[in-house]
Amino acid sequence: MTVYVVQEMPNRDILSAEKYGELVPILPPGYQLILSPGPTVQKIKKVLKDFNDEDYLLLMGDPSLIGVACSVAAKNNINKYKVLKWDRERRKYYPLEININ
Numbered sequence: 001m002t003v004y005v006v007q008e009m010p011n012r013d014i015l016s017a018e019k020y021g022e023l024v025p026i027l028p029p030g031y032q033l034i035l036s037p038g039p040t041v042q043k044i045k046k047v048l049k050d051f052n053d054e055d056y057l058l059l060m061g062d063p064s065l066i067g068v069a070c071s072v073a074a075k076n077n078i079n080k081y082k083v084l085k086w087d088r089e090r091r092k093y094y095p096l097e098i099n100i101n
Contacts, residue, residue, distance in 0.1 A: 006069045007061020033064040051076045
């Protein structure tokens with residue numbers, strides 16, 4: 001099981017997400033999707049090439065990067081993927097499965 005962190009955020013403590021798998025960052029802090037998104041899409045595709053039913057996305061960072069990561073994960077896993085949603089009140093992650101079929 002792997003938890004793919006869309007974009008590293010240096011001042012956020014995400015270690016409790018390790019309960020769901022090894023934390024693997026996709027993009028570094030401060031990374032921006034620029035006018036030519038092709039190279040960024042290819043980088044995300046490369047990291048998520050083995051994304052499957054056992055894996056999760058941790059949706060942190062630039063919303064455009066999150067959108068690309070969700071699209072790639074869905075494409076690689078028959079239009080479904082799982083995310084970890086942070087609950088501020090309970091201060092814990094909850095797994096959610098998204099199926100776009």
